[in-house]
Amino acid sequence: MSHPIRNCVSIASASFLLFACDPPDPQFPTVVVNSGHAEPRIDNSMEQEDPYIWLEEVEGGDSLAWAAEQNSISLPQLQGDPRFTELRHEIEAVLTSDDRIPTPSLLDGQVYNFWQDEVNVRGVLRRTSLSSFQSDEPRWETLIDIDSLAEIENANWVYKGRTCLHTDPSRCLLRLSDGGKDAVVLREFDLKNRNFVDGGFVVEEAKTNVDWFDSDTLIIGSDFGEDSLTLSGYARTLRLWRRGTELDTAEEIISIERDDMGVYFNSLLEEDISYNIITRRPDFFTEQNWLLVNQGELVEIPFPIDVDVRGVFGNHLLGLMRSDWSPEDGTNFPAGSLVAMDLESIVADDA
Numbered sequence: 448m449s450h451p452i453r454n455c456v457s458i459a460s461a462s463f464l465l466f467a468c469d470p471p472d473p474q475f476p477t478v479v480v481n482s483g484h485a486e487p488r489i490d491n492s493m494e495q496e497d498p499y500i501w502l503e504e505v506e507g508g509d510s511l512a513w514a515a516e517q518n519s520i521s522l523p524q525l526q527g528d529p530r531f532t533e534l535r536h537e538i539e540a541v542l543t544s545d546d547r548i549p550t551p552s553l554l555d556g557q558v559y560n561f562w563q564d565e566v567n568v569r570g571v572l573r574r575t576s577l578s579s580f581q582s583d584e585p586r587w588e589t590l591i592d593i594d595s596l597a598e599i600e601n602a603n604w605v606y607k608g609r610t611c612l613h614t615d616p617s618r619c620l621l622r623l624s625d626g627g628k629d630a631v632v633l634r635e636f637d638l639k640n641r642n643f644v645d646g647g648f649v650v651e652e653a654k655t656n657v658d659w660f661d662s663d664t665l666i667i668g669s670d671f672g673e674d675s676l677t678l679s680g681y682a683r684t685l686r687l688w689r690r691g692t693e694l695d696t697a698e699e700i701i702s703i704e705r706d707d708m709g710v711y712f713n714s715l716l717e718e719d720i721s722y723n724i725i726t727r728r729p730d731f732f733t734e735q736n737w738l739l740v741n742q743g744e745l746v747e748i749p750f751p752i753d754v755d756v757r758g759v760f761g762n763h764l765l766g767l768m769r770s771d772w773s774p775e776d777g778t779n780f781p782a783g784s785l786v787a788m789d790l791e792s793i794v795a796d797d798a
Contacts, residue, residue, distance in 0.1 A: 503677075504678060560574070574590060605625075619638060655668065660723065664689050664690070666686070672695075677704075710726065725738075734752065751768070754766040762791055
């Protein structure tokens with residue numbers, strides 16, 4: 448099979464599956480990959496001292512005190528404005544209006560929606576058929592009522608979304624936040640039977656990054672104790688966690704530096720092929736990507752570190768060039784180019 452870089456093409460537009468956030472300007476710390484193979488590393492020489500790095504300690508005393516001080520200045524200004532109460536009521540009326548259009552997501556031929564109103568303050572996850580959704584009065588089926596769950600468990604639950612298994616879309620991981628924090632509790636939920644799975648995956652409160660590897664395995668980054676988080680409070684490692692085993696015994700796949708922002712995993716299904724992509728982010732504007740193959744082997748995707756990966760189209764990974772890029776074959780892709788790289792060639796040629 449031909450070399451992946453020779454299969455790169457500039458393309459004007461395409462429909463694709465979005466999985467990466469729009470990120471900030473390059474800083475290049477070090478990465479260590481624990482895959483049993485060669486360990487790619489990035490030069491630290493361009494790293495600059497940040498006088499505000501202490502604000503990255505999100506739970507640190509100095510950071511919290513600084514935030515409280517800023518709030519003490521801004522809140523009286525905002526709430527003291529004579530328009531505050533009226534504007535707040537107007538915004539609440541719009542957000543809870545009964546005639547607003549439900550935001551749909553299509554899963555396994557059915558339409559799902561998370562709905563909040565004056566009665567369902569915390570919200571309900573519900574679904575209906577496509578034909579019912581297109582009618583004037585859709586017939587919704589409630590899957591889980593967050594208000595009822597919060598009352599039963601005496602908890603301040605806020606629904607933060609779900610991650611579902613490609614091969615069985617009814618099996619999902621629900622994300623529940625205590626009071627709306629970034630940190631969430633994860634629980635395995637069966638949409639078909641409308642209940643939490645007995646003996647299913649459960650992760651206690653943390654800034655957890657998780658996706659399905661297969662029906663009995665998760666790829667997970669979470670708080671594993673001392674020195675397991677970055678300065679931003681996100682996981683420094685990703686691990687393979689198999690059903691029926693303890694989380695702290697999960698096999699480590701990759702470890703990043705404490706100064707990095709975080710490391711993430713996305714499982715993408717295109718044309719019946721599953722692509723498992725691991726992304727290390729030194730900061731918002733830089734990223735390093737690998738394909739996860741053969742139950743733990745990492746194959747690096749040879750995009751430049753300041754690429755903005757936009758998703759997968761067919762068997763190609765799409766990357767937006769933030770700066771000029773000249774691969775080894777002499778091709779030049781100017782900044783602003785959208786480049787498609789063949790994923791199968793990356794695996795075949797071992798990058």
